[in-house]
Every structure is written in C-alpha cells, then in structure tokens.
Amino acid sequence: MLNHLLIDPLRDQNVRHSLVAVMALALSAGPVGVFLMLRRMSLVGDAMSHAILPGVAIAFLAGGLSVISMTLGGLVAGVIVALFSGVISRVTELQEDASLAVFLLVSLALGIVIVTINGIDIEHLMEFLFGETKAKMSAGKLLVIAVNTTVSLVGLALIYRPLVLECVDPHFLRSVSTAGGAAHLAFLALLVLNLISGFHALGTLLGVGIMIIPAAISRFWARDISKLIALSAVSALVAGVAGVLISFHAQVPAGPAVTLAAGILYLASVVFGPVGGVAWQVFPGRHLEA
Amino acid sequence: MGPRLEFRNLTLGYDRHPAVHHLNGAVEEGALLAVIGPNGAGKSTLFKGIVGAIKPLAGSIELGGVNSHEIAYLPQVIDIDRNFPITVYDMVAMGLWRCAGAFGSVNGNIHKEIDGAIAVVGLTGFEQRPIGSLSGGQMQRMLFARLLLQDARIIVLDEPFNAVDSKTVEDLLALIRRWHGESRTVLAALHDIELVRTNFPQTLLLAREPVAWGETAAVLKPANLLKARQMCEAFDEEAQECVDTRAA
Numbered sequence: 001m002l003n004h005l006l007i008d009p010l011r012d013q014n015v016r017h018s019l020v021a022v023m024a025l026a027l028s029a030g031p032v033g034v035f036l037m038l039r040r041m042s043l044v045g046d047a048m049s050h051a052i053l054p055g056v057a058i059a060f061l062a063g064g065l066s067v068i069s070m071t072l073g074g075l076v077a078g079v080i081v082a083l084f085s086g087v088i089s090r091v092t093e094l095q096e097d098a099s100l101a102v103f104l105l106v107s108l109a110l111g112i113v114i115v116t117i118n119g120i121d122i123e124h125l126m127e128f129l130f131g132e133t134k135a136k137m138s139a140g141k142l143l144v145i146a147v148n149t150t151v152s153l154v155g156l157a158l159i160y161r162p163l164v165l166e167c168v169d170p171h172f173l174r175s176v177s178t179a180g181g182a183a184h185l186a187f188l189a190l191l192v193l194n195l196i197s198g199f200h201a202l203g204t205l206l207g208v209g210i211m212i213i214p215a216a217i218s219r220f221w222a223r224d225i226s227k228l229i230a231l232s233a234v235s236a237l238v239a240g241v242a243g244v245l246i247s248f249h250a251q252v253p254a255g256p257a258v259t260l261a262a263g264i265l266y267l268a269s270v271v272f273g274p275v276g277g278v279a280w281q282v283f284p285g286r287h288l289e290a
Numbered sequence: 291m292g293p294r295l296e297f298r299n300l301t302l303g304y305d306r307h308p309a310v311h312h313l314n315g316a317v318e319e320g321a322l323l324a325v326i327g328p329n330g331a332g333k334s335t336l337f338k339g340i341v342g343a344i345k346p347l348a349g350s351i352e353l354g355g356v357n358s359h360e361i362a363y364l365p366q367v368i369d370i371d372r373n374f375p376i377t378v379y380d381m382v383a384m385g386l387w388r389c390a391g392a393f394g395s396v397n398g399n400i401h402k403e404i405d406g407a408i409a410v411v412g413l414t415g416f417e418q419r420p421i422g423s424l425s426g427g428q429m430q431r432m433l434f435a436r437l438l439l440q441d442a443r444i445i446v447l448d449e450p451f452n453a454v455d456s457k458t459v460e461d462l463l464a465l466i467r468r469w470h471g472e473s474r475t476v477l478a479a480l481h482d483i484e485l486v487r488t489n490f491p492q493t494l495l496l497a498r499e500p501v502a503w504g505e506t507a508a509v510l511k512p513a514n515l516l517k518a519r520q521m522c523e524a525f526d527e528e529a530q531e532c533v534d535t536r537a538a
Contacts, residue, residue, distance in 0.1 A: 168371050
C-alpha cells in the first residue's frame with residue numbers, strides 16, 4: 001500500500017522531475033510568501049500571478065511551448081504590471097491594491113482572449129491555468145525553477161535587513177537610509193520570479209497557492225520571523241510533495257492538488273496551532289502566577 | 291566645530307499653505323531646545339523639515355555639514371507595525387544601521403552595546419519579547435534605546451512623552467540630560483510647560499510664526515503664551531500669495 005502510494009510514482013522520471021521541481025519551488029516560495037504576508041501583500045501576490053498570463057500567452061503564440069520564451073514572456077509581463085501599479089498608486093490617489101485588482105482582472109481577461117482567439121486546445125488552456133495533470137514536468141522547466149529558486153534565496157538574503165526594517169518601521173528606515181525603495185523593488189522582482197516558477201509547476205491560477213498558504217500556516221506556529229520563514233518553507237515542501245503525489249494518483253492537475261494539500265495543513269494549523277489556534281483559545285489552561 | 295542648525299527665512303507647509311512661516315535663527319551645537327506651541331503650531335512640520343521628510347516652500351535649513359540621515363528622529367506618529375514578529379532586541383539593534391548597514395556583521399562588542407542600551411532604558415529582561423507585547427511606555431523606552439544606539443550629533447524628538455507615565459518621563463528625561471551632557475544637540479517638541487521650565491534651558495515658542503525664541507524663562511512669559519494661543523489654526527482657503535520679504 002505505502003509502496004504503491006509513495007514508491008511507485010518514483011519509477012516515472014517525469015514524476016521525479018515534478019517532485020524535485022515542487023521541492024525547489026517550496027524552498028523559495030515559502031520564504032517569499034512570509035514577506036508577502038507580513039507586508040499585507042498576500043492578495044497582491046495573487047493578483048500578480050494572474051497578471052503574468054498575457055505575457056505567457058503571447059510568448060506561447062510566438063514561440064510555441066518553449067519554456068524559455070514563456071518564462072521571458074511571464075517575466076516581462078510581471079515586471080510591467082508591478083511597475084505600472086506601483087507608479088499609478090504613487091502618482092494618483094488610487095491605492096496600490098485597488099490598481100492591482102484592476103490589473104488582475106484585465107490581464108486575466110486579456111490572457112484568455114489571446115489564447116482562445118488563436119485557437120489553443122482546451123487541454124493546453126487547462127494546463128496554463130491549473131498546471132499539468134499526472135505530473136509530467138520537463139527537464140527544461142525544472143532547470144528554470146531551480147535557477148529561480150537559487151536567485152531568490154540569494155537575493156532574499158541580500159535584501160533581508162532592509163526588507164524587514166521596511167516592513168516593521170518604514171519611517172525609521174527612511175530616516176537612516178535610502179535602501180528601502182531598492183529593497184522593495186528587488187522584492188517585487190523576486191516575487192515575479194517565484195510566480196513564474198509557480199506557473200511552470202502549478203499553472204497561473206493556483207501557482208501562488210504554494211507561496212501564500214504556507215506563510216499563513218507558519219503564523220500559527222511561531223512568533224519569530226526566522227522561524228516563520230523556516231516553517232513556511234517546510235510546510236510548502238510537505239504540501240508540494242503531497243500535492244504532486246495526489247496529482248499522480250488521482251489524475252488531477254498539480255495546481256489544485258498542491259493548493260488543497262496546503263489548505264488541509266492550514267485548517268489543521270488554525271485548529272491546533274499554538275499561536276492563536278482555536279483549540280488553545282477554547283482550552284487556554286489556568287492563568288499563570290506572573 | 292560641530293553641526294549648527296540654521297533656519298534662513300524658512301517657510302514649510304502643505305499645498306502652498308505655510309505651517310511654519312518665516313523662521314530665522316540658529317540652534318548651536320550642544321543646545322537643549324524645547325519647541326512648544328499650540329496644536330497646529332508647526333512643531334512637527336519643523337521637525338519633518340529638519341530631517342528632510344518635507345521640502346521647504348521657501349528659505350532653507352542648513353544642517354552644518356551633517357547628512358539628514360545622520361539625524362536621530364523620533365516622529366510623533368509612530369508608523370510601527372506592532373504585529374510584526376520581531377523582538378525588542380532586534381528592534382533596538384536597528385539603531386546601529388549607520389555603522390552596520392544592510393550587510394555589516396553584529397559581533398560580540400556590538401552585542402554588549404545593544405545590551406547596554408536596553409539596560410539604560412530599563413528594559414533588561416524584555417530582550418526576547420515580541421514588540422507587540424510592550425505597553426505604550428515600554429515601547430517609548432525601546433525607541434529611546436534605539437535612538438541611543440544611533441549615536442547621532444543631532445537628536446529630534448517629536449512629543450516624546452505623549453501618553454507615557456511619570457516614571458518613564460523621568461527616566462527618559464535623564465537620558466536627554468545625558469545627551470545634553472555629551473554636547474549633542476537635542477530638540478524636543480513638548481506640551482508640558484512646567485517640564486520645559488525645569489529641564490530645558492532654551493525654548494522656541496512657535497505659532498506658525500516664531501513668537502519668541504531664547505532663554506526658557508524669558509520665552510515662557512504670559513504675554514508670549516497668550517499671543518501664541520491666539521493663533522488661528524485653520525488655513526485660510528482664500529489666502530493671497532505671501533509678499534512678506536523681511537529677512538529675505
């Protein structure tokens with residue numbers, strides 16, 4: 001039974017690729033997600049993930065199913081949307097989240113129109129939106145994801161201090177340094193990289209799930225930022241591996257499978273997590289002496 | 291010679307309306323200056339101008355060779371995310387930004403410095419607490435510890451004693467006197483006249499226009515205070531362009 005569940009899938013090389021890809025993705029998406037959450041940008045990440053669809057779609061039309069061209073297409077679209085919404089919220093009265101919501105809707109619509117007008121078959125469209133069924137990751141995508149993870153982790157380490165300070169006390173950072181703006185832009189770039197990885201592994205609609213949900217999970221288990229980052233990466237890893245196996249056995253797309261696995265971990269954390277979990281509020285124990 | 295703050299016909303404000311109007315004068319190095327005045331008198335605006343957060347509408351501020359990033363500034367409205375998962379220790383350590391920056395290491399000696407600053411403000415034992423668990427007064431003590439580590443020649447405090455108990459005020463005042471003793475320049479916006487009278491040798495009474503500036507006892511005369519209180523708070527939407535050119 002266990003053999004069938006856990007070992008059999010590994011006989012397939014594509015499944016092995018999928019597992020490694022999702023593990024690599026988890027290692028960087030988890031930590032990036034923590035900063036998204038702490039900056040109250042979780043929904044911004046969601047919006048951005050849809051914003052890369054038109055870029056990917058145009059690249060698909062131009063270059064077919066080439067991993068490199070779709071990656072570049074997504075990258076360009078993501079950076080354009082990130083910059084535009086940032087600029088619009090700074091020069092107009094519109095808040096950044098509102099302008100991003102506009103971009104999200106328009107980009108998603110534009111992406112779908114581009115791919116359907118040009119007669120994409122339904123199977124590929126599903127793959128774009130939800131990731132591949134049966135875990136058939138190609139070596140090319142795996143390489144892109146591995147590179148993105150490496151760049152993200154090194155980049156995050158480099159901007160860690162200003163990024164934390166920019167989150168917790170932006171006025172203070174501005175009073176001692178001008179690094180805040182650069183750190184914010186660098187962080188947005190890392191976000192786009194991870195969204196591209198998420199797109200390759202899990203599709204554009206749900207690829208961001210492995211970034212946002214593990215961060216929310218970690219909040220129920222730790223109060224310290226370095227622990228949050230580690231826990232987020234670990235829960236992304238668990239949800240990712242479980243999701244790929246579910247996807248293989250149940251023949252469902254990887255995106256929903258991984259996101260559902262993360263959702264189950266999240267529900268368990270809401271109930272049992274020691275930091276503000278429901279069980280601890282219902283049975284808090286007697287109060288302490290001091 | 292250390293830094294000398296100088297205001298030259300300085301006008302600061304918002305949407306062309308002046309909040310500080312035609313301010314002239316200098317703050318010598320090592321001065322301990324209280325800035326008082328009614329609400330809306332321009333105290334916070336003046337401080338924001340000094341640290342470079344807003345640009346003058348007219349005139350200028352000379353910092354005497356100091357970069358505005360080298361001024362330690364405690365704003366009135368603290369924009370700290372209290373839910374952020376960071377400890378008191380790490381928060382205080384950020385005062386070392388100027389010497390450690392984004393990448394510098396924090397080694398043994400620096401750890402001692404941080405512990406020292408936390409001890410001075412009486413927060414020993416709170417190091418590993420998340421900042422969200424602090425009371426208002428403890429929060430202010432933590433921010434003073436961070437200011438201490440900034441080791442700045444000019445320190446600007448915008449209403450540092452708001453909603454803080456008297457014991458904390460005493461402790462923080464001691465810290466301010468220590469800075470004064472180290473001939474750092476300290477400017478503090480305050481409301482408590484008695485506290486100013488007993489602790490601050492010099493006072494600037496501001497009511498958009500400077501009303502009086504000099505020795506505290508001379509500035510805090512009833513006539514001056516009355517004049518300051520008569521300032522009209524609201525901007526005049528129909529105001530004409532200012533053609534005042536005194537001291538220009």
